Amino acid sequence: MNIGEAAKASGVSAKMIRYYESTGLIPAAGRTGSGYRVYSDTEVQMLRFIRRSRDLGFPVEKIEELLALWRDRSRHSADVKRLAQEQIDGLERKIAEMQAMKDTLQHLADACCGDHRPNCPILVDLGNGPMP
Amino acid sequence: MNIGEAAKASGVSAKMIRYYESTGLIPAAGRTGSGYRVYSDTEVQMLRFIRRSRDLGFPVEKIEELLALWRDRSRHSADVKRLAQEQIDGLERKIAEMQAMKDTLQHLADACCGDHRPNCPILVDLGNGPMP
DNA sequence: GCTTGACCTTACCATCATGGGAAGGCCTAT
DNA sequence: ATAGGCCTTCCCATGATGGTAAGGTCAAGC
Numbered sequence: 001m002n003i004g005e006a007a008k009a010s011g012v013s014a015k016m017i018r019y020y021e022s023t024g025l026i027p028a029a030g031r032t033g034s035g036y037r038v039y040s041d042t043e044v045q046m047l048r049f050i051r052r053s054r055d056l057g058f059p060v061e062k063i064e065e066l067l068a069l070w071r072d073r074s075r076h077s078a079d080v081k082r083l084a085q086e087q088i089d090g091l092e093r094k095i096a097e098m099q100a101m102k103d104t105l106q107h108l109a110d111a112c113c114g115d116h117r118p119n120c121p122i123l124v125d126l127g128n129g130p131m132p
Numbered sequence: 133m134n135i136g137e138a139a140k141a142s143g144v145s146a147k148m149i150r151y152y153e154s155t156g157l158i159p160a161a162g163r164t165g166s167g168y169r170v171y172s173d174t175e176v177q178m179l180r181f182i183r184r185s186r187d188l189g190f191p192v193e194k195i196e197e198l199l200a201l202w203r204d205r206s207r208h209s210a211d212v213k214r215l216a217q218e219q220i221d222g223l224e225r226k227i228a229e230m231q232a233m234k235d236t237l238q239h240l241a242d243a244c245c246g247d248h249r250p251n252c253p254i255l256v257d258l259g260n261g262p263m264p
Numbered sequence: 265g266c267t268t269g270a271c272c273t274t275a276c277c278a279t280c281a282t283g284g285g286a287a288g289g290c291c292t293a294t
Numbered sequence: 295a296t297a298g299g300c301c302t303t304c305c306c307a308t309g310a311t312g313g314t315a316a317g318g319t320c321a322a323g324c
Contacts, residue, residue: 002271002272003271003272003273004270004271004272013311013312014272015311015312015313016310016311016312018273018274019310019311032319034272034273034318034319034320035272035273035318035319036271036272036273036319036320037272037273045259048259049258049259052257052258052259052261052262053258054310055233056233056236056237056258057230057233059309059310060309060310061309066255066258069252069255070255070258070259072250073250074250075250075252076247076248076249076250077244077245077246077247077248077249077250077251077252077254078246078247078248080244080246080252080254080255081241081244081246081252081254082246084237084240084241084244084254085241087237088234088237088238088241091230091231091233091234091237092234094230095227095230095231095234098189098223098226098227098230099223099227101187101188101189101223102220102223102224102227104188105188105216105219105220105223106220108216109213109216109217109220112209112212112213112216113209114209114210114212114213114214115208115209115210116208116209116210117208117209118204118205118206118207118208118209119209120201120207120209120212120213122209122212122213122216123198123201123202123212125184126181126184126185126188126198126202127177127180127181127184127202129180129184130184134300134301135300135301135302136299136300136301145282145283146301147282147283147284148281148282148283150302150303151281151282164290166289166290166291166301166302167289167290167301167302168290168291168300168301168302169301169302186281191280191281192280192281193280
């Protein structure tokens with residue numbers, strides 16, 4: 001399989017496959033005589049693992065740890081669960097932060113009549129609102 | 133007021149004030165004879181407006197529009213409300229996305245016993261889970 | 265065997281908002 | 295006068311991804 005086929009099969013773009021190789025997240029792929037990268041099913045599975053982990057929001061740094069555990073047949077599932085829980089907690093924090101922004105904005109937007117007049121509580125808040 | 137004082141008074145770091153000036157988000161500040169930037173209360177208020185807008189998640193690009201409306205005394209509040217609503221919608225989308233990630237992870241973590249054994253449904257999912 | 269088009273390679277640039285640091289100048293209090 | 299704290303500009307880094315350009319390769323059709 002060349003890089004384009006591996007990309008289609010894994011859902012990771014060719015560009016990103018090369019990037020992951022350059023940063024050491026995945027080992028350097030084999031090459032044909034003319035320099036094309038070659039991928040086996042095993043390597044494609046690893047790429048799918050990475051893709052799925054990215055889809056769940058794990059940063060590449062954490063995926064490195066996940067991959068190490070994946071390969072380690074004597075891993076403790078507690079270590080995997082801990083990484084997952086940390087990710088859940090991080091998501092929770094970001095969600096709460098964005099929900100707070102959204103609530104504030106919704107409150108302001110509700111108070112704005114949104115017509116042709118210049119009068120606007122949203123702008124008033126942005127100009128005079130609470131300081132950090 | 134010099135840049136350090138303006139930073140303290142507005143909550144925007146000196147670094148970012150210079151950056152906003154370099155990108156044209158704010159007009160170039162006046163200078164003392166020796167080249168120090170000088171800020172008036174009006175300019176500090178504009179910086180606070182920016183800071184508050186950033187805290188509500190607006191990208192700088194949108195803040196440019198908000199600032200223009202802020203200065204425009206014949207604005208239509210409908211335009212402000214539209215910007216706010218777009219921001220609310222964007223936040224909503226990101227929240228939903230992250231909530232879906234979190235739910236999936238929670239489900240997987242709940243199924244992982246998290247002990248010393250290597251057996252782990254989280255890794256199984258990452259390796260074989262749904263394709264994009 | 266030659267052309268064509270699709271693919272591969274590397275290398276560089278851009279994003280977006282922010283921080284870090286270096287090298288050098290200015291200002292104020294002692 | 296000197297020390298330390300502020301200012302200036304300039305350059306680099308982040309994180310994950312996309313774009314583009316210049317050049318090599320492969321496979322299919324003629």
